[in-house]
Amino acid sequence: MENVQPLLEIRGLHKHFGSVEVLKGVDLTLRRGEVVSIIGSSGSGKTTLLRCVNLLEEFQDGDIVLDGETIGYSIVNGRRHRLRDRELSRQRSMTGMVFQSFNLFPHLTAAGNVMLGLRKVRRFGKEEARSIAERWLSRVGLASRSDHYPSQLSGGQQQRVAIARALAMDPKLVLLDEVTSALDPELVQEVLNTVKGIADDGATLLIVTHEMRFARDVSHRVVFMDQGQVVEDAPPAEIFGNSRSQRLAEFLRNTRT
Amino acid sequence: MGYTLQFGAIWASFDKLMSGLAIGLGLAIAAVAIGTCFGLLAAFASVGLSRIGRMIVTCYVMVIRNLPLLVLVLLVYFALPQAGIRLDKYESFIGALALYSGAYLTEVFRAGLTAVPKGVVEAARAIGLTRIQTNVFVTAPIMLRNALPSLGNTFIGMFKDSSIAAAIAIPELTFQARKINVDTFRVVETWIVASGLYIAACFAIASLLRRLERRFPKF
Amino acid sequence: MQTFLDQVWIARWPLWDGFLLTIEIAISAIVLGTVVGCICGIQLLFGPAISRLLFRLYVDVMRGTPVLVLILAAFYIPSVVGISLNATQAGILALSLFAGAHIGELLRGALQAIPPGQAEAARSIGLTFPQTLTYVLLPQALRSALPPWINTGVELIKGSSLLSIIGVGELLLKTQEVIGRTFMTIEFYIFAGLLYLAANISLDQLGKMIERRVQGR
Numbered sequence: 001m002e003n004v005q006p007l008l009e010i011r012g013l014h015k016h017f018g019s020v021e022v023l024k025g026v027d028l029t030l031r032r033g034e035v036v037s038i039i040g041s042s043g044s045g046k047t048t049l050l051r052c053v054n055l056l057e058e059f060q061d062g063d064i065v066l067d068g069e070t071i072g073y074s075i076v077n078g079r080r081h082r083l084r085d086r087e088l089s090r091q092r093s094m095t096g097m098v099f100q101s102f103n104l105f106p107h108l109t110a111a112g113n114v115m116l117g118l119r120k121v122r123r124f125g126k127e128e129a130r131s132i133a134e135r136w137l138s139r140v141g142l143a144s145r146s147d148h149y150p151s152q153l154s155g156g157q158q159q160r161v162a163i164a165r166a167l168a169m170d171p172k173l174v175l176l177d178e179v180t181s182a183l184d185p186e187l188v189q190e191v192l193n194t195v196k197g198i199a200d201d202g203a204t205l206l207i208v209t210h211e212m213r214f215a216r217d218v219s220h221r222v223v224f225m226d227q228g229q230v231v232e233d234a235p236p237a238e239i240f241g242n243s244r245s246q247r248l249a250e251f252l253r254n255t256r257t
Numbered sequence: 258m259g260y261t262l263q264f265g266a267i268w269a270s271f272d273k274l275m276s277g278l279a280i281g282l283g284l285a286i287a288a289v290a291i292g293t294c295f296g297l298l299a300a301f302a303s304v305g306l307s308r309i310g311r312m313i314v315t316c317y318v319m320v321i322r323n324l325p326l327l328v329l330v331l332l333v334y335f336a337l338p339q340a341g342i343r344l345d346k347y348e349s350f351i352g353a354l355a356l357y358s359g360a361y362l363t364e365v366f367r368a369g370l371t372a373v374p375k376g377v378v379e380a381a382r383a384i385g386l387t388r389i390q391t392n393v394f395v396t397a398p399i400m401l402r403n404a405l406p407s408l409g410n411t412f413i414g415m416f417k418d419s420s421i422a423a424a425i426a427i428p429e430l431t432f433q434a435r436k437i438n439v440d441t442f443r444v445v446e447t448w449i450v451a452s453g454l455y456i457a458a459c460f461a462i463a464s465l466l467r468r469l470e471r472r473f474p475k476f
Numbered sequence: 477m478q479t480f481l482d483q484v485w486i487a488r489w490p491l492w493d494g495f496l497l498t499i500e501i502a503i504s505a506i507v508l509g510t511v512v513g514c515i516c517g518i519q520l521l522f523g524p525a526i527s528r529l530l531f532r533l534y535v536d537v538m539r540g541t542p543v544l545v546l547i548l549a550a551f552y553i554p555s556v557v558g559i560s561l562n563a564t565q566a567g568i569l570a571l572s573l574f575a576g577a578h579i580g581e582l583l584r585g586a587l588q589a590i591p592p593g594q595a596e597a598a599r600s601i602g603l604t605f606p607q608t609l610t611y612v613l614l615p616q617a618l619r620s621a622l623p624p625w626i627n628t629g630v631e632l633i634k635g636s637s638l639l640s641i642i643g644v645g646e647l648l649l650k651t652q653e654v655i656g657r658t659f660m661t662i663e664f665y666i667f668a669g670l671l672y673l674a675a676n677i678s679l680d681q682l683g684k685m686i687e688r689r690v691q692g693r
C-alpha cells in the first residue's frame with residue numbers, strides 16, 4: 001500500500017494575494033478513492049487551497065501533482081512558467097469543482113449544464129452527452145427536472161445539478177467547497193446525502209465543510225487548517241476524539257456550541 | 258393664424274413617405290448589424306488581456322460618442338474619396354452609422370458583460386472549457402440576454418438617426434418629407450405626418466422588442 | 477500641413493464665430509430645456525390627470541421623432557402660422573423642446589427613485605407639498621439626474637450641428653464654407669470634429685467635477 005502512487009500530492013504550496021500570504025506551505029496527499037474533509041476557521045485558506053488545485057488561482061511556490069502530472073506550471077531553465085490556457089483547461093477538466101454558490105449556467109437547462117463540458121471538452125456527440133447527463137441527473141435524484149432552467153429549481157436542486165455537472169466529466173478528483181452553506185437548513189440534508197452516495201461509490205473527494213458531523217461520517221481523513229497551514233491531518237476518530245493541538249481544540253469548542 | 262389643415266396633398270405622396278420609412282429602417286438594420294459586430298469585439302477587448310486593445314476601445318468610444326453623427330457622415334462621404342476610398346452614399350451612410358452605433362453598443366455590451374456573475378465564468382473554466390469556449394458558450398449568451406433591452410433602445414435611436422441620411426440626399430423619410438413640404442406648401446401637415454410615421458415605427462419596433470424579450474425570459 | 481495651417485489662420489474668424497454660435501445655441505437650449513424639463517418632470521409625476529396626459533404626449537412625441545425632423549418642422553412651420561422666427565431661433569426652439577422632453581423624463585425617473593419614506597418623513601414634520609418638493613425631493617433628484625443631464629448637454633452640442641442644414645452659421649456650416657473655398661475636405665472636417673470633441677469632453681469633465689463637489693456633501 002505504501003508504494004502506490006498518490007492521486008493528489010500537494011507539496012509546500014505557497015500563495016499570496018499581493019503582500020498577504022494566505023497559504024504558507026501546505027502539504028497534503030490523497031490516495032485514490034479517499035475522502036478527505038478540510039475544516040478550519042473562516043479565512044484559514046480552505047477555499048484558496050481548493051481553487052489552487054483547480055487552477056482557478058495562480059500560486060507562487062510549491063507543486064501540485066495530480067495522478068503523476070505536475071499541474072499549472074512547468075519549469076523551464078529553473079524558472080516557473082504558468083502553462084498555456086489550453087493546457088490549463090485540460091488539467092482543470094481532470095478535477096471537478098462544486099461551488100458554494102452553485103454557479104449554474106443560467107441560460108442552460110439542468111441537462112444543458114451537465115452536457116456543456118461533455119460536448120465541448122470531452123467532445124461527446126449530442127446523443128451520448130445527453131444520455132450521460134440524464135444518467136447523472138437521475139443519480140442525484142433529478143431525472144424529472146432535466147429540462148428545467150436553474151431559476152426554476154430550488155437551491156438544493158441547483159446544487160445537485162452542479163454536483164452532476166462536476167461528476168459527469170468523470171474527474172479523477174472532486175473538490176467541494178462548503179456546498180451546503182448557501183442553502184436553507186431544510187435543503188442541506190438532500191445535498192449531503194447526495195455527496196455521501198458519491199463517496200460510497202468510490203469517488204475521490206476533497207471536501208471543505210463546516211458540517212462537523214458530516215465530516216466525521218463521510219471522511220477517511222480530516223484535515224484541520226489554521227492561518228494558511230495544515231495543523232492536523234488524521235482519521236476523524238482522532239480529530240474529533242482527544243484533540244491534540246490547542247488550536248484544534250479551541251476551534252472545535254467554538255463550532256460545537 | 259389663418260391656417261387650415263388639408264391632408265389631401267400628403268396622402269397623394271404617402272407611398273413616397275412609406276418607401277422613405279423603409280429605406281430608413283434598412284439603413285438602421287444594416288448599420289446596427291455591423292455595429293453589433295464592432296460593439297461585441299470592442300466590448301470583449303475592453304475586458305480582455307491586451308492593454309493596447311483596451312486603450313483603442315476607450316479612444317474609439319470617447320471619440321465617437323462626442324462627435325456629431327453628421328460630421329462623421331460628411332467625413333466618410335466627402336472626405337474618404339480624397340483618401341482614395343470611394344463609397345456610394347448608401348455605403349457611406351451605413352458605414353458611418355455602423356461606426357457610430359458600434360460605440361454605443363460597446364458600452365451596452367460592456368455593461369452586459371460586467372453583469373455576468375464571476376462564479377459562473379469560473380464554473381465554466383472549472384469543467385475545463387478554454388477561455389474562448391467560455392466566452393462563446395457561457396459569457397456571450399448571458400451577456401446578450403442582459404443587453405437585449407438596451408440593444409433594442411440603441412436600435413430605435415439609430416433608426417431615428419437614419420434621418421440624417423437626408424443630408425447626403427438619401428431619399429429616406431425626412432428627405433421625402435422635406436421635398437413634399439417644399440413642393441406642396443402643406444407645411445404643418447407634412448411634418449405632422451412625418452413625425453407620426455417615425456413615432457409609429459418606433460412604437461412598433463419597441464413592442465416587437467418587448468415580445469422578443471418575453472421569448473427569452475430573464476434568467 | 478503648412479498650407480492647411482495657413483488656411484486655418486485665414487479662416488480663423490469665421491470658424492471662431494461658428495464655434496461660439498454652436499456654444500451659444502447649446503447653452504440656450506440647455507437652459508430653456510431645463511426650465512421646460514423641470515416643469516415637465518414634476519407635472520408627469522404630481523400633476524393633475526389632464527396635465528400628466530398632455531406632458532406624457534409631449535414627451536413621447538419628442539422622443540419618438542428624430543431631432544432633424546423637429547428642427548425642420550420648427551424651421552418651416554412658424555412662418556405659415558404667422559410667427560416669425562429666424563433659422564437660429566427655430567433651431568434653438570427645436571433643440572429646447574427636445575431637451576425639455578428628455579430632461580423631464582429623466583427628472584421623473586430620478587424623483588420616482590427616491591424612497592417614499594423621504595416624502596413621508598418630510599410631511600410628518602409638517603412641510604407642505606411644495607416645501608417637500610423644494611427642500612427634500614428635488615435636491616436628491618437633481619443630484620442623481622446630474623450625469624444624464626450633462627449627457628443631454630453633449631447631445632445638444634452634437635445636435636446643434638444639424639442646424640447647418642437649415643442654414644444656421646454654426647461651426648459645421650462655417651466649416652463647409654471654408655471647405656468650399658479651400659477644397660481641404662478631410663482636414664477641415666477633422667478640424668471641426670476636434671473642436672466638437674474638445675467642447676464635449678470639457679463639458680463632460682465639468683460634469684464630473686460638479687459631481688465630485690456635490691458628492692462631498
Ligand SMILES: Nc1ncnc2c1ncn2[C@@H]1O[C@H](COP(=O)(O)OP(=O)(O)OP(=O)(O)O)[C@@H](O)[C@H]1O
Nearest residue numbers: 017020022040041042043044045046047048049178
Ligand atoms: N481574491 C482575493 N484577493 C485578496 N485576498 C483574498 C482573495 N481571496 C481570498 N483572500 C484572502 O485569503 C484568505 C483566505 O481566504 P479563503 O477564502 O481561502 O478562506 P476560507 O478558509 O475559505 O474561509 P471561509 O471559511 O470563510 O470560506 C482570507 O484572509 C481572504 O481575505
Ligand SMILES: [Mg+2]
Nearest residue numbers: 046047048178
Ligand atoms: Mg471558503
